[in-house]
Each structure stands twice: as structure tokens, then as C-alpha cells.
Amino acid sequence: MRTQVAIVGAGPAGxxxxxxxxxxxxxxxxxxxxSPEYVLSRIRxxxxxxxxxxxxxxxxxxxxxxxEGLVEEGFNLADGERLIRIDVxxxxxxxxxVYGQTEIQRDLMEAAPSRGLEVVWEADEVAxxxxxxxxxxxxxxxxxxxxxxxxxxIVGCDGFHGPCRKAVPATAGRxxxxxYPFGWLGILADVPPCHDELxxxxxxxxxxxxxxxxxxxxxxxxxxxxxxxxxxxSDDRLWDELAVxxxxxxxxxxVRGPALEKSIAPLRSFVFEPMRYGSLxxxxxxxxxxxxxxxxxxxxxxxxxxYAAEALVxxxxxxxxxxxxxxxxxxxxxxxxxxxxSWTLTRLMHRFPEDGPxxxxxxxxxxxxxxxxxxxxxxxxENYVGLPV
Ligand code: APR
Ligand code: PHB
Numbered sequence: 001m002r003t004q005v006a007i008v009g010a011g012p013a014g015x016x017x018x019x020x021x022x023x024x025x026x027x028x029x030x031x032x033x034x035s036p037e038y039v040l041s042r043i044r045x046x047x048x049x050x051x052x053x054x055x056x057x058x059x060x061x062x063x064x065x066x067x068e069g070l071v072e073e074g075f076n077l078a079d080g081e082r083l084i085r086i087d088v089x090x091x092x093x094x095x096x097x098v099y100g101q102t103e104i105q106r107d108l109m110e111a112a113p114s115r116g117l118e119v120v121w122e123a124d125e126v127a128x129x130x131x132x133x134x135x136x137x138x139x140x141x142x143x144x145x146x147x148x149x150x151x152x153x154i155v156g157c158d159g160f161h162g163p164c165r166k167a168v169p170a171t172a173g174r175x176x177x178x179x180y181p182f183g184w185l186g187i188l189a190d191v192p193p194c195h196d197e198l199x200x201x202x203x204x205x206x207x208x209x210x211x212x213x214x215x216x217x218x219x220x221x222x223x224x225x226x227x228x229x230x231x232x233x234s235d236d237r238l239w240d241e242l243a244v245x246x247x248x249x250x251x252x253x254x255v256r257g258p259a260l261e262k263s264i265a266p267l268r269s270f271v272f273e274p275m276r277y278g279s280l281x282x283x284x285x286x287x288x289x290x291x292x293x294x295x296x297x298x299x300x301x302x303x304x305x306x307y308a309a310e311a312l313v314x315x316x317x318x319x320x321x322x323x324x325x326x327x328x329x330x331x332x333x334x335x336x337x338x339x340x341x342s343w344t345l346t347r348l349m350h351r352f353p354e355d356g357p358x359x360x361x362x363x364x365x366x367x368x369x370x371x372x373x374x375x376x377x378x379x380x381x382e383n384y385v386g387l388p389v
Pocket of ligand 2: 044045046047198209211212219292293294295296
């Protein structure tokens with residue numbers, strides 16, 4: 001078959017891009033390795049910046065998000081004794097919306113058939129060909145048959161482990177990476193949140209985050225050494241640890257319940273440059289990873305998709321090749337600022353095993369500065385709500 005844009009991956013990046021292109025009259029289709037059920041079973045951060053909310057609104061897919069999402073006017077940094085509230089609404093005039101990424105995924109998937117967005121699920125052995133030409137194509141296997149999709153562009157929305165980034169010749173790309181010496185152990189439970197805003201805590205026993213999905217569903221995390229095994233963390237042990245790390249006030253308000261999901265995820269900062277090679281564009285986790293501190297992953301995917309859709313539509317409407325040529329620099333400028341923020345907040349809120357007394361004093365001083373300085377709070381707030389696209 002033939003299309004204008006072949007998209008690899010039906011995560012949030014691939015589906016948001018597919019819907020945007022369809023809404024602008026550009027032909028596209030999506031190939032995804034997994035089944036719809038598998039894709040909907042992935043649990044990920046759920047704090048939406050304006051760019052993501054705005055994109056869903058532009059697509060006319062924001063009804064449920066407006067109804068069920070929790071509008072958050074601030075969040076908190078805890079330093080073991082006190083809560084330092086960052087009044088995001090007052091400092092920036094903007095808010096974020098707490099709405100699970102799984103729900104965004106569901107909204108995008110459910111709208112696909114009625115909007116004419118074709119998604120091929122369970123496509124095996126997706127491979128890219130001739131990406132350095134004007135006539136790239138994809139091949140994949142499904143139900144025992146080999147298929148071919150000819151396109152003018154391929155967009156890699158296939159996450160960190162997908163084939164698209166790997167199709168760029170080694171001499172044409174460069175990776176930047178930092179792997180962190182701990183992971184986040186997360187628990188999802190049907191219990192009311194301990195606080196109506198998120199709390200990121202730096203306690204002497206380690207990091208903790210109190211987050212939520214709704215008024216009745218909570219999401220909590222602690223950081224653990226990468227050698228820890230999930231089997232060693234009973235629900236009780238995890239609730240006990242959260243109660244200590246979140247500090248006396250929030251800790252006392254935790255409502256415990258059985259885990260709906262519990263897992264350990266590693267933390268990584270990663271950027272691949274450039275985000276375009278020939279007729280291949282990369283969006284989302286295919287091109288970059290942020291540690292979850294600050295919840296920038298999905299929002300960065302949304303801003304990439306915004307720039308990519310703009311460039312592709314300009315190309316097909318006005319034959320504007322410069323728009324395609326400019327995609328990578330435009331997207332990377334915002335990516336690196338989000339990488340900086342995620343890295344800084346991770347550095348501030350975690351006890352790194354290699355840290356000595358000097359590094360610890362730096363954290364104490366920085367948290368004290370943030371607590372006292374409106375300028376410091378404003379800088380954190382404007383990054384948290386999301387820098388402009
Ligand atoms: N062929 C087809 N599809 C593939 C292949 C492949 N070989 N490899 C991976 N994929 C699919 C995955 O199954 C997944 O559904 O690509 C999709 C990538 O989706 P995500 O991993 O969700 O990445 P992205 O859409 O960029 O979303 C970014 O989601 O992962 C979080 O932290 C991330 O919040 C951020 C957001
Ligand atoms: C989450 O709710 O899962 C979440 C929230 C904020 C983060 C990371 C994860 O920074």
C-alpha cells in the first residue's frame with residue numbers, strides 16, 4: 001500500500017501524530033508491534049502540560065480529560081521536615097492536569113476508527129528501507145504474510161527500543177546518555193491520595209513521590225537500588241517506607257490498600273541527535289528519554305509531534321522542504337531544556353550513592369533557597385507547567 005506518512009508505533013506519540021495529520025488532510029497509517037490490550041496495560045506518569053492538553057483539544061478529544069482530569073494549581077517539594085509549595089498557578093498563570101497516560105492512550109485509540117486513522121496492530125518484524133531517499137518504505141509481517149508500505153516520510157514513534165532510531169547510520173547520529181544508580185518502585189492502589197497536590201520528597205532514607213490518578217486512585221513511588229527485587233517489597237513494607245519518607249504530615253494521611261500494580265523502573269536521561277535523517281523523523285521516546293521526576297516524557301512526545309505535524313503539513317501543502325529540514329533543531333531545543341529540568345529535579349530530590357557531605361549540603365542549600373526565593377520557585381514552576389512550544 002501507499003501513504004504519505006508511515007508511522008511506526010501506536011503509543012501516545014504515534015497516535016497523536018496520526019490524528020493530527022488526518023485532521024489536516026494528510027494521508028498516514030500506523031504500524032504497531034503489540035496488541036491494543038497490551039498497549040492499554042502500560043502504566044505511566046499522568047501530569048499533562050498545556051501543550052498536551054492543547055493538542056487533545058485541537059483534536060476534539062479533550063472531553064473526558066476535562067471531565068475526569070484533576071486541575072492542579074501547585075505541587076510540593078518535601079525536605080524531611082516541611083513542604084515547600086510551588087504555587088504554579090500564581091507564579092505562571094498556568095496549571096497542569098493530572099490524567100493518566102493510559103487514559104490519553106485510550107481516548108486516542110477509541111477515536112481512530114471514526115476518524116479514518118488506520119492502525120495495524122500486531123505487526124511483526126517492522127523494517128525500514130531507503131530512508132536516505134525520497135521513496136522510503138516499511139515492511140512488516142502480519143498473519144503469516146509480508147506487507148509493504150510505501151511513503152514519502154516515515155516517522156519513528158516506536159519508543160526507546162524500537163527499530164527506527166537504529167536505522168540511522170552510526171556515522172550520522174550521536175547519543176547522549178546518563179543512567180542513574182537507582183530505580184523507581186511504583187505502586188498503584190484504589191485509595192484516596194494523601195494530599196490534593198503532588199509531593200516530591202527528599203528524605204534521608206531516599207526519594208518518595210505521592211501522586212494520583214483521581215480522587216480515589218493513588219500512585220506512589222520510592223527510589224530503590226537497582227539490585228532490589230520486587231518480590232522483596234510486600235505492600236506493607238512499601239506503605240511503611242512511604243509513610244516515613246513523605247514526612248510526618250503527609251505520611252500520616254496515607255490510606256493503604258492492595259496494589260493494583262507494582263513495578264520497578266530504571267531511570268535514564270537520553271537524547272539522540274539529530275531527530276531527522278533523510279526521510280525519517282523521530283518523535284517521543286524513540287529520540288529521547290527523561291527520568292520521570294517532573295513527568296516530562298509524555299509532554300515532550302506531544303511537543304515533538306506538534307513540530308513534526310507542522311513540518312509535514314507544510315511539506316504536503318506548500319512543498320516546503322525547509323520545514324522538514326528545520327524539524328530536528330526545533331524539537332531538540334525544547335528537548336534539551338526538558339532534559340535539563342528533569343535532570344536538575346532528579347539531582348535535587350534523590351540521595352545519590354556516590355554523594356558525600358558536600359553534595360548533601362548543596363541539596364540542603366538549594367532546597368532552602370527554593371523555599372525562600374520567589375525567583376527560584378518561578379523558575380521551577382515555569383518548567384513544571386511546560387516551556388512554550
Ligand atoms: N514495530 C512496531 N511498533 C513498535 C516496535 C516495532 N518494532 N517497537 C516498539 N513499538 C511500539 C511499542 O510497542 C509502543 O506501543 O512503539 C510504541 C512506542 O510507544 P511509547 O513507548 O509509549 O513511546 P511514545 O509514544 O514516544 O510515548 C512517550 O510514553 O513511554 C512513555 O515515558 C514515555 O511518557 C512518555 C511517552
Ligand atoms: C505519576 O503520577 O505516575 C507521576 C507523577 C509525577 C511524576 C512521575 C510520575 O513526576
